[in-house]
Amino acid sequence: MRKIILLGYMGCGKSTIAAALSKSIEIPFVDLDKKIEEKTNLSINAIFEKHGEIYFRKLEHEIFVELLHSSEALIIGLGGGTPCYANNHELLKGEGVVSIYLKASIETLFHRLAVNKSKRPLIADKSEGEMKEFIAIHLFERSFYYNQAHYKVVVDDKTIQQTVVDIMDLLA
Numbered sequence: 001m002r003k004i005i006l007l008g009y010m011g012c013g014k015s016t017i018a019a020a021l022s023k024s025i026e027i028p029f030v031d032l033d034k035k036i037e038e039k040t041n042l043s044i045n046a047i048f049e050k051h052g053e054i055y056f057r058k059l060e061h062e063i064f065v066e067l068l069h070s071s072e073a074l075i076i077g078l079g080g081g082t083p084c085y086a087n088n089h090e091l092l093k094g095e096g097v098v099s100i101y102l103k104a105s106i107e108t109l110f111h112r113l114a115v116n117k118s119k120r121p122l123i124a125d126k127s128e129g130e131m132k133e134f135i136a137i138h139l140f141e142r143s144f145y146y147n148q149a150h151y152k153v154v155v156d157d158k159t160i161q162q163t164v165v166d167i168m169d170l171l172a
């Protein structure tokens, strides 16, 4: 069954938009980060702390593949780094998959992440000054992978509902 995949940098709105899209098109939504937390009974922060990032990336890949193989139609909200590890970016173009990159500017990401970074281990210990530069470089490095998606939706200055409508237009 069809899988609709939302991807993009931390804070671009994958979890928020996927939940709203799920209500509008009545397809269940699974958040990959949440699924990893449920399966391990650990927060993302705790997985990074206890086992390290490589362990997290392996788990992330395995659970992503598991979700892709499930028999039901699903909206899958990826983690910010998911497309950039293992062969995950190739899976964005698999059969029965529609992948959508939620593209946010450095400014948008910075404003959203500045108020909400503690649950994001890659930026949790960065000062505001460090964060802007980190986001700029990291986003540049990751863009190749994000751009593998079938579609790109710019999310800057849009309400959640506007972005949902943009996605529904693509899916129609």
Ligand SMILES: Nc1ncnc2c1ncn2[C@@H]1O[C@H](COP(=O)(O)OP(=O)(O)OP(=O)(O)O)[C@@H](O)[C@H]1O
Pocket (backbone or CB within 6 Å): 008, 009, 010, 011, 012, 013, 014, 015, 016, 017, 033, 077, 078, 079, 080, 112, 116, 120, 155, 158, 159, 160, 163
């Ligand atoms: N128009 C908007 N669209 C989406 N999210 C928005 C919007 N305006 C504000 N936000 C806020 O941006 C924040 C980041 O959104 P969210 O947690 O969904 O991002 P994410 O891409 O899932 O991040 P992560 O990769 O870290 O899980 C949330 O606090 C959300 O409420």
Ligand SMILES: O=C(O)C1=C[C@@H](O)[C@@H](O)[C@H](O)C1
Pocket (backbone or CB within 6 Å): 009, 010, 033, 044, 078, 079, 080, 081, 082, 119, 120, 121, 122
């Ligand atoms: O951008 C990333 O690499 C990450 C984003 C989050 O969604 C989590 O998957 C984790 O914090 C790593």
Ligand SMILES: [Mg+2]
Pocket (backbone or CB within 6 Å): 014, 015, 016, 031, 033, 077, 078, 079
């Ligand atoms: Mg999320």
